[in-house]
Amino acid sequence: MIKIxxxxxxxxxxxxxxxxxxxxxxxxxxxxxxxSDNTVRxxxxxxxxxxxITIVKQEGKVYYYKSxxxxxxxxxxxxxxxxxxxxxxSVSDMLLCFAKENKLSKKDxxxxxxxxxGED
Amino acid sequence: MIKIxxxxxxxxxxxxxxxxxxxxxxxxxxxxxxxSDNTVRxxxxxxxxxxxITIVKQEGKVYYYKSxxxxxxxxxxxxxxxxxxxxxxSVSDMLLCFAKENKLSKKDxxxxxxxxxGED
DNA sequence: AATCATAAACTACAAATGTAAATTAAGGAG
DNA sequence: CTCCTTAATTTACATTTGTAGTTTATGATT
Numbered sequence: 697m698i699k700i701x702x703x704x705x706x707x708x709x710x711x712x713x714x715x716x717x718x719x720x721x722x723x724x725x726x727x728x729x730x731x732s733d734n735t736v737r738x739x740x741x742x743x744x745x746x747x748x749i750t751i752v753k754q755e756g757k758v759y760y761y762k763s764x765x766x767x768x769x770x771x772x773x774x775x776x777x778x779x780x781x782x783x784x785x786s787v788s789d790m791l792l793c794f795a796k797e798n799k800l801s802k803k804d805x806x807x808x809x810x811x812x813x814g815e816d
Numbered sequence: 817m818i819k820i821x822x823x824x825x826x827x828x829x830x831x832x833x834x835x836x837x838x839x840x841x842x843x844x845x846x847x848x849x850x851x852s853d854n855t856v857r858x859x860x861x862x863x864x865x866x867x868x869i870t871i872v873k874q875e876g877k878v879y880y881y882k883s884x885x886x887x888x889x890x891x892x893x894x895x896x897x898x899x900x901x902x903x904x905x906s907v908s909d910m911l912l913c914f915a916k917e918n919k920l921s922k923k924d925x926x927x928x929x930x931x932x933x934g935e936d
Numbered sequence: 937a938a939t940c941a942t943a944a945a946c947t948a949c950a951a952a953t954g955t956a957a958a959t960t961a962a963g964g965a966g
Numbered sequence: 967c968t969c970c971t972t973a974a975t976t977t978a979c980a981t982t983t984g985t986a987g988t989t990t991a992t993g994a995t996t
Contacts, residue, residue: 701983705901719943734986737944742983757943757992771902772917775910778898781825782891787920788928790895791911795932797892800907802932805925808908812915812922821953839973854956857974862953877962877973 711763831883
């Protein structure tokens with residue numbers, strides 16, 4: 697599976713938020729990170745090399761890219777890896793840990809159940 | 817905060833599981849990883865350099881170490897970082913994502929609520 | 937057509953990481 | 967006391983990552 701670094705992930709999040717984007721769009725979207733334009737361009741290039749994004753069109757000398765990775769699929773996979781690493785693969789263990797530290801209440805879970813019901 | 821790499825984390829998990837351990841204990845505990853002994857020793861050394869573990873005693877030329885990092889605190893912090901990165905800081909968003917992909921059911925959440933009640 | 941602005945590409949470079957070999961030092965065997 | 971074993975320490979080295987400067991190529995301007 698494609699390995700995406702933290703900095704690259706920030707760029708991916710931009711592509712996940714739009715159907716397509718050019719370098720400048722990404723630079724704009726990540727302005728609050730205070731990265732140099734070249735830094736963003738490097739990250740885009742690396743994502744392209746990793747085949748996480750691809751060029752969809754060209755306008756003058758500007759390229760437009762789009763994500764080749766399914767956002768939810770990727771996030772689920774990464775989440776599972778994470779939970780494997782820290783909580784021995786048990787979502788419940790993680791949530792119990794959160795609950796124990798008061799990061800997650802009974803009410804949060806109840807609300808969530810309602811939301812899930814709503815989705816079905 | 818101390819930054820622990822994936823490989824180092826495996827070693828930390830061993831220390832979190834025992835009050836103290838020497839290099840050989842860790843090598844044994846991680847046998848299934850098929851790492852060379854020296855690899856494990858390097859990781860122990862790096863964790864020591866990072867002050868994630870410390871020597872607690874010496875027997876002959878063998879050192880015993882113990883974790884200096886609180887397991888739950890560390891895991892919560894890392895989990896929060898992770899959720900920030902992928903789910904914009906929302907535990908609920910993550911759980912909804914899991915639910916959407918059938919990785920988490922209403923029943924799981926109900927069971928969890930019971931467990932949390934049990935803990936109070 | 938010559939020049940300029942700038943997007944894209946290439947190069948750079950230190951720190952972190954995975955992975956382990958080589959070297960050193962110290963306790964135990966003879 | 968000398969030598970062997972082996973734990974510990976040091977050194978190694980390619981890859982990834984964060985971060986950005988330098989060079990090139992190309993469309994726009996005069």
